Amino acid sequence: MNKYSENKLVEKPTMELFGELGYEVVDCMDEWVGENSTLGRETRRDVVLEVRLRQALERLNPTLSEESIGTAVTELTKDRSTLHPTLANKEVHELLKGGVRISVKAKDGSIRGQTVRVIDWDTPENNDFFLASQFWVAGDLGNKRPDLIGFVNGLPLVFIELKAVHESVKDGYDKNLADYKETIPQLLWYSALIILSNGSESRIGTISSAWEHFVEWPKIESEEESRTVSIETMVRGTCEKNRLLDLIENFILFTEAFGAPAKILAKNHQFLGVNNSIKALQGLEENNGRLGVFWHTQGSGKSYSMMFFSQKVLRKMPGNWSFVIVTDRQELDDQIYKTFADGGVITEPHTQATSSAHLRQLLTEDHRFVFSLIHKFRAEPGMQHPMLSERSDIIVITDEAHRSQYDTLANNMRNALPNASFLGFTGTPLIVGEERTKEVFGDYVSVYDFRQSVEDRATVPLYYENRIPELELTNKDLNEEMETLLDEASLDEEEEKKIERQFARQYHLITREDRLKTVAKDLVSHLMGRGHHGKAMVVSIDKATALRMYNYVSERWEAYKQDLIKQKAQSSDPVNRAVLDNQIAFMEETDMALVVSSAQAEIPDMKKKGLDIAPHRKRMVDEDLEKKFKDPDDPFRLVFVCAMWMTGFDVPSCSTIYLDKPMRNHTLMQTMARANRVFRDKVNGLIVDYVGVFRDLERALAIYGARGSGDGDSSPVLDKDRLVQSLRMGIQKTEEFCSALGINLDSIQSAEGFELIQKLDEAVELVLVDEDTKRKYTALSSDVNRLFKAILPDKRANEFIGRRSVIREIERKVKSKSDPVDVSEFMNDVETLLDRSIATEGYFIDQEDSSDRIVDLSKVDFDGLSAKFEKGDRKNTEVEKLKAAIDRTLAKMVEVNRTRIDFREKFEELIADYNAGSKNVSEIFHELVVLAKELTQEEQRHIREGLTEEELSIFDILTRPEMDLSEDEVESVKKVARDLLNTLKAERLVLDWKKRSETRAGVQVTIETVLDEGLPPKFGKDVYTIKCRSVFDHVFDSYMGQGASVYEIATV
DSSP states (O other), X not given: OOTTSHIXXXXXXXXXXXXXXXXXXXXXXXXXXXXXXXXXXXXXXXXXXXXXXXXXXXXXXXTSOHHHHHHHHHHHHSOOTTSOHHHHHHHHHHHHHHOEEXXXXXXXXXXXXXXXXXXXXXOGGGSOEEEEESOOEEETTEEXXXXXXXXXXXXXXXXXXXXXXXXXXXXXXXXXXXXXXXXXXXXXXXXXXXXXXXXXXXXXXXXXXXXXXOBOOOOSSOTTSOOOOSHHHHHHHXXXXXXXXXXXXXSEEEXXXXXXXXXXXXXXXXXXXXXXXXXXXXXXXXXXXXXXXXXXXXXXXXXXXXHHHHHHHHHHXXXXXEEEEEESSHHHHHHHHHHHHHTTOOOSSOOBOOSHHHHHHHHHSOOSEEEXXXXXXXXXXXXXXXXXXXXXXXXXXXXXXXXXXXXXXXXXXXXXXXXXXXXXXXXXXXXXXXXXXXXXXXXXXXXXXXXXXXXXXXXXXXXXXXXXXXXXXXXXXXXXXXXXXXXXXXXXXHHHHHHHHHTHXXXXXXXXXXXXXXXXHHHHHHHXXXXXXXXXXXXESSHHHHHHHHHHHHHHHHHHHHHHHHHHHHOOOHHHHHHHHHHHHHHHHOEEEEOOOOOTTHHHHHXXXXXXXXXXXXXXXXXXXXXXXXXXXXXXXXXXXXXXXXXXXXXXXXXXXXXXXXXXXXXXXXXXXXXXXXXXXXXXXXXXXSSOGGGGHHHHTGGGGGTTTTOGGXXXXXXXXXXXXHHHHHHHHHHHHHHHHTOOHHHHHHOOHXXXXXXXXXXXXXXXXXXXXXXXXXXXXXXXXXXXXXXXXXXXXXXXXXXXXXXXXXXXXXXXXXXXXXXXXHHTOHHHXXXXXXXXXXXXOOHHHHTOSOOOGGGOOHHHHHHHHHHOSOHHHHHHHHHHHHHHHHHHHHXXXXXXXXXXXXXXXXXXXXXXXXXXXXXXXXXXXXXXXXXXXXXXXXXXXXXOHHXXXXXXXXXXXXXXXXXXXXXXXXXXXXXXXXXXXXXXXXXXXXXXXXXXXXXXXHHHHHHHHHSOTTSOHHHHHHHHHHHHHHHHHHEEETTEEHHHHHTO
């Protein structure tokens, strides 16, 4: 076996590591199922190891009867196919944590409830930890073989998919995991966590996680460790027995997103931070109830960390704990209450304080969770806040603990709850002047700053760009008092009027009509030129200005759209017209709205300013605009705000903030953080500064005075110049890589016509020298493309258009040799227009490129192909096309006849040797031709044998390994194959036959009867028994019932 293969370099060391961690490790490739099965499975459809499960339940529940244990096993293994997969997973998770509730009839005839423990959470060694390698699982759509499955007490809780070192981990998500979800969903009902790795890169997620939420696990025991991304760190950090049980018991939540259930697994920083807080709680006597400040940068999941913390305290810490969740703004209070409720943490209603009196009532009662605004801790002037509870098992958790209100009202909280513990959460570090916060909460208990968050991909980096410098305000235009007032973010009516009165000059500079119209014009062109069309927020100084901006942008939006329509009418280029069509459609469907707080007499007040807010207020009342804006697929893409939605409001698809309001410090950072959430292919968040906030970055973010403000990489937002520089470096790396291969990008870029086509083909040939080179080039090209899109519509993009077009075109052509190219993908790119503006026609892949592949091996003239290979100078390209065709053909052939697995193994061994350099391009080509001819012959063998493809599969199972049969005996076996298939289809393969024991038994009996009556005497008893089991496995894997089978699917 090649030493760089997946098995040798990744899987075997991982298995050894699990063995070191105390797991029993078994290679299950040749597992026998059914009677006397290796692992106790009746069929491959069974994913729970019932023998191990039953033994564990008996050990953990020694006083329960065999009947009770059997009832629990039935509940744990029952069919959950009617449930949404994530809800099935949730149901199993609840059984793991809470045990299986069963009803037992007592001696006196009464019915009483019992709980069957499934896992011993406190003593890991009391559980059975087992790792299965190459574990075959059958489903309705075929059978699959995941790489590693970790079982706890017979339940498959850990799912691990491994790729070879030269393969992308994302392929494990896009191809393998996605396939498993469709074909063997029952295995994933039980998965607590899912790990994908190629050895050097590893990601962890859940059954419902999108790719961007599969994350690294860079540290094992503490935040102070250096960051290491490897399969060893991942396995030790998540699958060591204590940590695995801790993760499953305390760090999993289920919630809903846009109506679909979602499973949340704590990220590495949340796991470490929450456990730090638990240690602080265990040391109450030393810290006097000051549990610390939990600084995790905005967007990294503070609310979930609060939920994980409270969940673990309630399960693992003795006492009747209650939690008081305190915020300082109504929208934050509503948001966090909703988050806790959606996550199933709150089990009782009406614990959100509506007034100071209601808060005092809640605190004198016994509630698990109480939610309140800090303002409700106010006392009458000159009066001390009354004590509400002397309990020492109350934990006060404050969100954004740095704010000034906490300083002024912290004493009231202490007086109300003198023996409570205090834990302060914040998304921003403490700054000079906020020392009072440490007096209340203590020092940092966990730190997860901006740099770490971006490195871990918990958030995307933020960049800013200054637009229209002549419109920016200089710092001298805004005095300290106005800045301080604006920094409060949420201004009431009086405060807005105060700004207009006391700062009339400065206010006029920001809100004058010509300036706002200029900003609106630039904003529309900027938004339409963005490479990533995420959602966007426009932040204005007050409500009136936000409404004016809505009006001005709406006007410019229509004008811009009409200009596109005009351009399309004047264009004869079909590609340009297609791109313009998409842009016009985007503009027509895009919705925008004003979202501001309501106030008394706002309609007449706005009318005095020439504005009509009534239709906007009606929308805010009638529609759930928040839900629409959070939905990435809703066309509501642009919102105009002045204070609302700037804190505690998560919209991952929001990628751009248009900032036209002076702000600094915490308020500025919280506003910026609306764009730093991870989402699909989003590269970064962009803050477009129209007001000059970032002209003096250190002053705007004085927050860094205490934690290394001089270190630019520690800043939460960087100048867009850094992004441009990253693109420049990415192109330079690609140029160096190409140069080492002998590719001259300058020469390609300057070529035209047939010379250009020839040079591109030569470049493709050099990239396809082996899989590793292909993968590295594709990764470099993808990075260049993502960064290029990220800087658009910056004029500096013009510098890179030509080079980026060449790099991208080579990547397209490389991919076209093995996979169809979806041309529509490129029609949506605004940058396609830029490519076309400077490139020749050859720079765009058309349908001819897409057909430059071998589609059907049976129609290939191999002699002609070999002659072309010998004469041609595109040998790597020909190998790539032939390799891709064989791979596709094999996938179908093995799916319908597993005895052909030898062909697959031979192919994989050939490719592994080629990638390792053991075979040169000529050798691999000729061996692939030989293999392709064999496959073509094999595809036609059923005709030569006088059988259908389905009959041939059964015939092969019965006769392989080769048996010494006479011609008459061979004909007898063929008759058995035909008779068996006809009988099964006519009588046994009914709907859902695999799900019921009686129908499965009927199929088994039919197989045994037909084989017993029809097979020649040469098939002795032992061989007969093996063949009966093998045929049943084949039928089970291949036939769904009522005519549905893998053969039907394979012909589609």
